[in-house]
Every structure is written in C-alpha cells, then in structure tokens.
Amino acid sequence: MKGRITEEIKDAMRSGEKRRVSVLRMVLADIINFEKSGKEFKQIDVVRGYAKKLKKTIEEYERLHLQDKIESYNEELEIVEEFLPKQMSDEELKVVVTQLLDSEKPGDMGMAMKLVMGKYKEVADGKKVQALVKEIFSKG
Numbered sequence: 723m724k725g726r727i728t729e730e731i732k733d734a735m736r737s738g739e740k741r742r743v744s745v746l747r748m749v750l751a752d753i754i755n756f757e758k759s760g761k762e763f764k765q766i767d768v769v770r771g772y773a774k775k776l777k778k779t780i781e782e783y784e785r786l787h788l789q790d791k792i793e794s795y796n797e798e799l800e801i802v803e804e805f806l807p808k809q810m811s812d813e814e815l816k817v818v819v820t821q822l823l824d825s826e827k828p829g830d831m832g833m834a835m836k837l838v839m840g841k842y843k844e845v846a847d848g849k850k851v852q853a854l855v856k857e858i859f860s861k862g
Contacts, residue, residue: 723753723765723766723769723805724750724753724765726805727746727749727750727753727805728750730742730746731743731746731747731750734746741797741798741801742801745798745801745802746801748772749768749769749772749802749805752768752769752771752772753765753768753769756768766805766806766807766844769802769805769806770806772802773799773802773803773806776795776798776799776802777799779795780792780795780796780799783795807844807845808845809845809846809847810842810845810846812850815842815846815847815850815851815854816854818838818842818846819838819851819854819855819858820854820858822837822838822841823837823838823855823858830859831855831856831859834855834858834859835848835851835852835855838851838855839851
C-alpha cells in the first residue's frame with residue numbers, strides 16, 4: 723500500500739496534480755506516523771481511518787452549509803477511496819444484512835452489528851449497516 727501511494731505521488735507530481743499530491747502525502751504521513759508509533763496496524767486501516775475523518779468533516783460542513791468546503795473534501799475523499807476496497811451498494815448491503823440477521827438471529831443490536839461488521843468490515847460502511855440494523859430491529 724505504502725509503495726503504491728508513493729508511486730501515485732510521483733505520477734501526480736509529474737502530471738502537475740497538486741491536490742492529489744497533497745492528499746496522498748497526508749495519507750502517507752499517517753501511515754509513517756503509525757509505523758513510528760510501534761503499534762501493530764494494517765496500512766489499509768490507516769487509509770480507512772483517514773477516509774472516515776474526511777467523511778466526518780464533510781458532514782460538519784454540510785451541517786454548516788459550506789458548499790465550497792464540501793466539494794473540496796469530497797474531492798479528497800474520492801482520491802483516498804481509490805486505495806480502499808469497493809464498498810457495497812445500498813441494495814447489496816440491505817440484502818446481505820437481512821439474510822445474515824435472518825440466519826443468525828442475534829439477540830440485540832450490538833450483537834447484530836458485531837456479526838455484520840465482523841464479516842463485511844472491508845466492504846460495508848458502518849453507519850449504513852447501523853441504520854439497516856436499527857430498521858430491522860424496529861420492525862422486529
């Protein structure tokens with residue numbers, strides 16, 4: 723992952739994509755900081771964490787109705803998401819969550835979330851999963 727990001731930075735520098743270079747350098751800096759911390763980690767989790775921070779920032783700017791900032795951070799998020807596994811669509815996620823909860827029958831929402839995210843952490847957005855689980859349990 724780190725090598726791929728480094729190569730992408732070089733390519734972006736050659737093509738003059740300043741925004742892309744800046745975003746990728748921030749992601750690379752996060753990975754390097756984790757390496758220096760000595761903690762056990764996966765590089766993909768660092769990238770996922772960076773994307774999560776960007777999503778939270780976008781939500782805050784949406785709440786404040788600052789459209790120029792929203793667009794700017796959405797561009798950053800698109801760049802970061804290139805390094806993450808493709809996320810499930812809402813329809814796919816609904817089918818998978820419904821089937822899993824029907825077959826496993828967890829006792830509460832916490833167990834349901836743990837079950838779903840344990841299997842689909844890489845390709846499912848936690849907030850979307852949480853909303854679906856709440857919906858299923860409220861019908862329930």
